[in-house]
Amino acid sequence: MTEIWKSVVGYEGAYEVSDLANLTYGTVSENRLDAVRHGTHNHTRRTHCYHGHLLDGVKSSGTRFCKSCRARYQREYRERQRQRV
Numbered sequence: 001m002t003e004i005w006k007s008v009v010g011y012e013g014a015y016e017v018s019d020l021a022n023l024t025y026g027t028v029s030e031n032r033l034d035a036v037r038h039g040t041h042n043h044t045r046r047t048h049c050y051h052g053h054l055l056d057g058v059k060s061s062g063t064r065f066c067k068s069c070r071a072r073y074q075r076e077y078r079e080r081q082r083q084r085v
Ligand SMILES: [Zn+2]
Pocket: 049, 050, 051, 052, 053, 054, 066, 067, 068, 069, 070
C-alpha cells in the first residue's frame, strides 16, 4: 500500500521538539515504526488487554494478544454458530 500522507517525524522520538533541525520528513508508516522503536507507541507500551489480562500471546504478525480473551471470543463464536439453524 502506498503511503500518501506525509508528516513531520520527530527524529529523537521526543514529544517536546525544541530544535527544528531534529525534524525529518517521513510517511505515516515510518512515523509509527519510529514510535515503536522509541517505545512511545501507545500499543507497544501496553502490557495488559482492556480486561486487565496480561498480553501473553503473540500472533505470527508480531501482534500481541491476551489468550484469555481470545479463548472467550472463540467460545462465544462457537456458541453463536451452534444457535444458528
Ligand atoms: Zn484479556
